[in-house]
């Protein structure tokens with residue numbers, strides 16, 4: 271009982287910004303005042319002051335055809351030049367852009383002048399391979415400087431990147447190549463993970479062979495020094511073409527609504543959605559939030575976001591936001607515990623990191639390992655901590671602030687999505703009284719509401735559905751090749767208000783608390799997975815007749831994938847060893863989709879709980895997976911089913 275009282279006390283704790291922090295903070299109360307006085311004028315000001323336009327815009331927002339928004343659409347800019355050339359031209363060419371730390375311990379410091387030259391070279395390489403504005407280029411790389419260089423080079427020539435996380439399978443890569451009809455794939459021989467070289471090129475070879483044939487060239491970075499197969503004429507070493515390419519390249523100007531990238535994310539169906547982002551609005555909000563949410567002082571801060579560029583966090587807060595702002599940042603190739611469990615803290619000490627952005631799942635696994643590990647490193651350079659990907663529980667928030675942050679620095683919990691492109695809800699560290707566990711307030715210029723299922727404002731502090739009520743600069747512009755799915759998924763429910771798919775509530779102070787997904791999307795270690803996608807992978811296995819997947823709460827990963835599988839009749843005897851069968855099915859999903867999708871558990875059962883209309887009641891399976899009393903079963907076609915399944919699971 272006492273423990274519970276402590277918990278609830280903790281949750282209503284507030285931490286006021288220190289006067290010293292507030293005095294030097296980049297964001298003051300005038301931001302929110304300006305945004306609420308005139309939202310569009312506010313965003314136009316941000317776009318003008320944070321970015322350099324080749325052709326200034328005169329129109330801020332065109333919302334005449336919702337949900338298809340256009341921002342700054344008579345303006346022109348080059349996104350890569352905004353992240354590179356202009357910093358060099360402003361005299362900051364010698365500032366370090368990237369401190370790269372490889373897993374084996376190799377490191378490289380790359381200045382803005384060097385990064386600009388590398389990107390120009392890579393742009394010339396792409397042009398030499400025939401890449402034209404609007405073409406799609408897939409990127410399948412470890413987190414090495416070439417990943418950042420590749421993305422910026424693609425953007426620089428006006429092509430569209432589709433970064434695919436290096437942990438995804440050949441099938442996943444092939445379907446993304448096909449959906450976007452990518453003409454070039456940029457990959458590496460391999461990268462370092464957990465002390466070993468993890469090969470990437472064979473996966474690309476397999477994916478390209480499986481794909482429909484759009485890929486003409488594969489550009490291969492040498493990193494792992496592992497043996498690779500080679501297709502003459504199709505495959506090229508990055509370092510060979512780059513050495514021959516000129517480092518002169520004039521960045522052409524593109525329309526503000528020119529597509530910048532596609533990034534695939536899981537939805538409620540089996541097929542991942544290609545979320546489309548464009549240039550001017552995206553870069554404006556990425557730069558604005560990076561500067562104000564993290565209190566960035568580019569001339570003195572060392573920033574580190576631990577995300578991989580395969581996720582939206584890596585796009586907006588490793589590549590575009592920080593580089594548009596001229597920040598100095600760390601990128602690290604490997605896993606947090608290689609070669610020792612203090613590797614991350616060692617990196618913070620080594621580079622004097624001041625701003626650190628990571629995910630609750632990582633924080634919770636460090637909590638488990640114990641505070642002695644971080645406490646044996648000097649972390650006193652840190653001054654802002656950020657969290658993203660899932661709700662951060664108050665215990666983890668407090669631990670993060672105390673053990674990593676030394677007890678007195680701000681922790682900002684940032685809510686956003688692949689679709690929103692940039693942070694939407696977060697405290698501002700010099701202004702907001704911090705409340706552990708709550709994402710708190712919309713960023714200035716963002717309009718959020720919590721609505722009932724019918725679209726009415728909720729009563730007081732009750733839970734409801736999170737919506738964005740006005741268009742925002744970095745909003746997705748669509749789903750690649752599927753405008754109907756775009757409309758249906760996000761806009762059909764509430765008209766011209768965006769439905770995020772998250773539950774939320776506002777407390778007495780108006781602070782927003784996120785309550786998790788309300789659809790069939792799971793969040794495992796801050797990564798989005800679709801129940802339908804994993805189910806269809808399971809039923810593609812010859813042993814499986816039917817499958818249901820749920821996200822069960824998990825102490826470390828937030829949620830974990832738990833599958834319930836019915837085997838085909840004739841396979842039951844062949845699969846008499848249920849333990850071996852469930853291992854096989856787990857491995858099958860990891861191979862088909864990627865290791866992040868591997869179920870924590872696969873239960874072999876004879877029945878699944880279904881309503882009279884045949885819909886699987888996942889809610890009941892979740893009760894089972896979380897070890898709870900099974901809830902209301904009265905709508906089941908056969909109410910005794912859950913007892914049978916429970917008995918099989920135990």
Ligand code: WT7
Pocket residue numbers: 535582583657658659660661662683684685686687688689709770771772784786787793796797798
């Ligand atoms: C989903 C978006 C945003 C980059 C990483 C994930 C959940 C994200 C928070 C947070 C509570 C969060 C939501 C959202 N989520 N951040 N601070 N508090 N929930 O991007 O893969 O597009 O997933 O992640 O459920 O809808 P994503």
